Amino acid sequence: MWNLNEIIEQLKPIEILKPKKVNFKNISIDSRAIEKDDIFLAFKGEFKDGHDFINEAFNKGCSLCICEKSINKPYLKVLDSKKALKDLASFNKIKSKTKVIAIVGSVGKTSTKELLKSYFNVSKINFFYTQKNENNWIGVCKTLLRASSSSTFGIVETGTNHKGEIAEIASFLKPDFVIFTEIGTSHIGNFGSIEAIFEEKSSIVNFLEDKKNVIYNLDNPIQKNNFDKNKISYSKIDPNACVYLIDYQKDEYSNKLYLNVFGIKFKVKAPFWLNISNILAAAAFLGSQKLLDENYFQEALNNIILPDYRMQLEKLGHTNFILDCYNASFESIKFAIDELNTKKGKKLAILGDVLELGIHTESLHKKIGEYISAFDIDCLAYGHNAKYIALANKNIQVFENKEELLKTLRSIYEKYDWILIKGSRKLKMEEIFYNLRGLT
Structure with a gap:
């Protein structure tokens, strides 16, 4: 639920035509998804300008528009709609008091997210998460707008294909935890080197309040060489990691895994298509927060479903x-x-x-x-x-x-x-x- 006075306080609009209502259900940037009593936030995108769809949004029942131009219906005029979207997303995260887990990496972000999703569902922990592949700044804003006071965690994929994108996202995301999956050659043509990719992705750590809340892959050389031992590590081969694979047995359709999670040993069976490193990453986060239950984890692995065209x-x-x-x-x-x-x-x-x-x-x-x-x-x-x-x-x-x-x-x-x-x-x-x- 969104309150008009809170929104005005956050955005400090330069023009206001107040609606009769003071409370609203949702904020949407897609006029097609507008429902009664929603707020429509219009901004100019790469291909379309949301201002062209303001009338459509009101016809669908929206009660207020946040935009960059004056209109004859209830609106808040701001200088920069994109900044307004980021500000409201960040405000909602803070207001909800949700702990946000940012997942960063070249490969494995979605698998790790889906396993945490499955675990939270099984263990009845309230959460919100990145839907589809919405891991750019717009997608992250949309994800944060779904946070509520009933949410314990938010699972947020953060992606990048150009320099500075991660820092832009992190500046309003303000994550509480960061999970690094493998950092490799994806988009290397835009960055030039693995080192530049790591510099981009690891910039998110600068926005962590507690720098120890980093979960990283000890098997990924560039992470091993750059993250200190005060952070939370996971590994398929190194028993010095906080979470590591003791042994495994593999057949055509599954992997039997024997894990050590912060000194506690247990075994689970996972589908063959799920990368073992991503399983360890999820276990490392859950173990670090003392949330890991062997039976729940097994059930989460049984229930996990990846989006289409992923293995x-x-x-x-x-x-x-x-x-x-x-x-x-x-x-x-x-x-x-x-x-x-x-x-x-x-x-x-x-x-x-x-x-x-x-x-x-x-x-x-x-x-x-x-x-x-x-x-x-x-x-x-x-x-x-x-x-x-x-x-x-x-x-x-x-x-x-x-x-x-x-x-x-x-x-x-x-x-x-x-x-x-x-x-x-x-x-x-x-x-x-x-x-x-x-x-x-």
Whole structure:
């Protein structure tokens, strides 16, 4: 619930036409989502200007508009609507007294978020969270606007593809905890180096009130070299970490994990597609807050569901497909190949371009080719940069045209027991499977 006087105090508008109401349900930046007694906040985006949809918002029942122009309906005029959105998001987080967990990294943010979500659901802890892939500044604002006095935690993914974005988000997010997943080569073309990516992502720590509330990956060299021992560490290999993997047993569909969490040992069974490091990251946060219960954690692992195209299992005839085509990086492709390699029978990987690599495009695609060549896995490469994947192995077939790839795949897929489809979002690699299914 939003109070008019509180909003005016926060925004200090330059013009006011007060509505009859003083309390409002929600604040929305999407006129299509407006409901009765909501507030519509209009700002100019990259493609559309919210001011063009003010009438639509009022027609849908909004009671107040926050905008940068004068109108003849109840409104608060501000100099900068974007700043107003950030200010209200930050105010709502503080007002709700919710503890915010920011998740930062190149890969694994969504998996870690989904596991914490599942755990909080099982353990009946009230929370709000990042929906879909809303991890830029607008998405983080929308997430914070959902905070309420009944929320104990907020789980917030924070993403970046250019310098300064994390600091911009953190300035109004003001996280209470930061979980770092693996930091790797995603968007390296925009930053130039892993070191620059780490500098960008780790800038969020400057906005923590308690600098010890950092959960980091001890297996990630750049994190190990830059974070001190006063912070909370997790590892698959290092028993000096606060949380570490003692041992594990793997089969085609699951991993049995033996964990040490702050000196307490327990075992759980996890789905094969869930990265063990992300499980450890979630356990490290929960353990650090004395919230970790073995039975709840097992139930959370049983219930977790990842969004579409993230290690999604499908079947066509006797052939199993793994659709991991929401996005791609060098590190996530390695993980997917490792998982494919554990499967029984004949295996094929269909690998698409990794984008936003800049001057590293050729070398990282070549490394992908070298990596998969070490396994007994056939490979088809698709996209403009696919030729670089094939530099490492002349047996890797290259396709720049999706129809040509499909033509080949239709004639061979039935001889495989497992097929991985992996590539950047822009390539829409899932179409390969759905086209194949529609023609059989």
